[in-house]
Amino acid sequence: MSVRYGLLALLERGPRYGYQLRSEFEQATGGTWPLNIGQVYTTLTRLERDELVRALPESDGGQRPYEVTEAGRAELARWFATPVEHGDRPRNELTIKLALAITTPGVDVRGMVQAQRTASMRMLQEYTRLRHGADSPADLAWRLVLDAMIFQAEGELRWLDHCEASLARFTPAPLAPAPAPDPEPSTPIPGGTR
Template sequence: MSIRHGLLALLERGRMYGYQLRAAFEESTGSTWPLNIGQVYTTLSRLERDGLVRPLPENESGQRPYEITDAGRAELALWFATPISRADRPRDQLAIKLALALTTPGVDVRSVLQTQRGASMRALQELTRMKYASDGPEDLPWRLVLDAMVFQAEAEIRWLDHCETSLVRAGPDPS
């Protein structure tokens, strides 16, 4: 998730200061991706530098709200209109871990797979529980995030099954 674009999307709703942005971001994502307040203010500084947001005068509480600029709206519209590329996503740590486990002497790859499968199953169960606990219309954004996480966990478990089958086919020493 692009914090930059996430903050722009939140500012499209209306003027907010840093702590409001952090709370709104976490509420929108169900605290799946908690933000450090330092990240928020660093990102706001960069957005301001790039002309995508502008600070407003401090309010009576000493907080400085920000608002999105026309350039920020154009940037946000472009982001929403542009599909996410697989190349834009972070490296898959699990795939890298398993590839290295296969080539590292003394590592029980089947144990690595089983440990990960157990963790993935527990995560899937927790995500499913959370999904059914949120049923109000206002929970739709959070439920969609949960759905994505459920589908990713299911895909990971399926991939782990595939890895285990591949190990069996490769024989006793796949490396």
């Protein structure tokens, strides 16, 4: 998710300063995507430059709140109305790792798949446990984030099953050692003995 649009969405609720934005963003996403405070202020500076937000006077505590402009509201409305595009071949570290492991001599690819399956199953169980604790209507945003994470973990487990089946189908079994050659039978040599 773009931090830019996340901050605009939070500012649509009313003026806020950087630490409030960071806290509310993390609360809305259940802490799934923590924000660095420097990233928040850098993004606010860009939004102000693009005239999507404006800085308000500092408070007595020295904090500078920001508010969304009409142009910012229009940009946010456009973002909400536009489907998310997933881009060209998104990078996935697990996919890259597996592709390289298959072509690297000496890597226990089946063991790697099993280790990942165990870790993914553990993540799925943790997400499911958290999901059961989010029962109030106020938790709806967090529940939907957890649902997305659960579906992704389930998809990863299905993909790992597919990888394991493909490995079994396309990876030749180790060859048994070749039998020792039979000793050469003795053949008589003409005119002599052997």
